[in-house]
Amino acid sequence: MTGAGGWGTRRHGTTLALLACLALAACGRSDEPTPPLPPSASTEAAPDASPDAPPDTSPDPAPPERRPAPVRIAVAGDVHFEGVLAPRLRRPATALTGAASELAAADVAIVNLETSVGTGGAPEPGKRFTFSAGAAAFTALAAAGVDVASMANNHALDFGRSRLPSTLRAARRAAAADPPLAVIGIGADADDAFAPALTDVEGTTVATIAASAADQDPTADPTASWVAGPARSGVAGALDPGRLLREVRLADRSADVVVVHLHWGVQGQRCPSDDQRVMARRLVGAGADVVVGSHAHELQGDGRLGPGYVAYGLGNFAWYSPGPTGVLTLTVRPPREPAGRARxxxxxxxxxxxxxxxxxxxxxxxAAAASRDRRVALRECAGLG
Structure with missing residues (x-):
């Protein structure tokens, strides 16, 4: 879908402020006569500056190299609009009031949208939980300051593939709206589903790629058949990580910062599985600077993994079940040379x-102290620095 991977631009005031300062300096000049220059500042040529001397052709000194400013990336967990949250979509502009300021303060904010979106279709037979929301869900996320929403999860097609065309249309409208929302991890085919969201932050390009590596039992859950293919709509699948790793390497060649959002792990577990740990190392090795995930519906550890940063599980964020949650904001320094890495x-x-x-x-x-202690314990459980 054309709306899945595109540019979402944050506006900053640096350039406008500079132009304003220049304008004020010009407007503030006095009409009074300019006092004479002192002899040391005379405009006369210096004694050794003969009229017949050749012009100075030495190059001007190079301007100091501009280093890109750090980028703030905020990530939060699963969002849906079920139960007590469903009526909030009647007023999408305030549907997620409360945490909106924390998300909006970042340059790029990313969440997992754990629901089907759109109209039509019917609940998938055999699924214990099926979630549904109208296109207002995209509006609510954008209004809350979210820039990128992943739909690579085991609820995106809860109402079947027949609803998917309406999902993709709504996603295209969301990408063109103000403020825009990029919807990733789902598409009309695999190329669409794996297309990254590209966000420009004052000249720094952040690429966000989403995929699902949630291992579902095909005898009890139909989501294993939802994976997009060359001519089949669906979600970006990463049980076989080959395509995802290729997309990460490709994004690393052109983007300054690469973020991977994965739906993975074991539901109800607070420590990452062996599969998560292996996948995280492979993604960082392929060029991912930040790897974040969800699916366990529990918070899991976050911290450094080699040159990358991993947050294995962000739990729930807007959900019908009470429990601990939070927003993780990472300050990322873009690479300072073409061959370098963000950190x-x-x-x-x-x-x-x-x-x-x-x-x-x-x-x-x-409660805040307990949350900090929990985070330390989860980081140790995850084996992260």
Missing amino acids: VTASRWWPATIGADGLAALDTGP
Whole structure:
């Protein structure tokens, strides 16, 4: 789909501020006569500057090299609009009020949208849980400051492939809206589904790729058949990671920062599985600077893995079940030379708890301290630095 991978631009005031300063400097000049220059500042030629001397052809000194500014990337967990959250889509502009400011403060904010979106279709037979939302779900995410939403998960086609055309149309409209939302990990074919979202942050390109590596039992869950193919719609699948690794290498050649969002792991587990650990190492080796994930519906550890940064599981974020959650904001320094790599230089955890209303609310006092302690324990469990 044309809306799945595209440019989403954050506007910054640096250039406008500079132009304003120049304008003020020009407007502030006085009409009074300019006082005479002192002898040391005379415009007369210096004694050794003969009129017959050849012109100075030495090159001007090179301007100092401009280093790209750090990029702030915020990631949060699973979002759907079921149960108590469903009525909130009647007013999508305020549907996720509460955590919106934390997401909007980042240059790029990414979540997993764990629901089918659109109209038509019917619940997939054999599925215990089927989630559904209208196109207002995309509007609600964009209004909350989300720039990129992954739909590479085991609920994106809960209402079958017959709903998918309406999903893709809504995603194209979301990408063209103001503010825009890039929907990734789903498409009319595999090329569409794997297409990255490209976000320009003051000249730094952030590429975000999404895929699902959630191992579903085909005898109990139909989602194993949802994977997109060369001529088949669906989600980007990574149980065989070959295509995903190729896309990461390709993105690494042109983008400054590469983020991979994976649906993976074992539901209910707080420590990453062996499969997650192996996949994370392979992705970082292929050029991923940040690897984040969801699917366990539990928070899992985050930290450094070689030159990359991994957050194995971000849990739920807007969900009908109360529990711990948060927003992880990473400060990423873009590469300083063409062959270099981006690097996460700082991480910040916004500790929160999902309440009875399904929304994340900031923890304070003992609850915030408990959230920080939990994060330390999960990092040790994940074996991350």
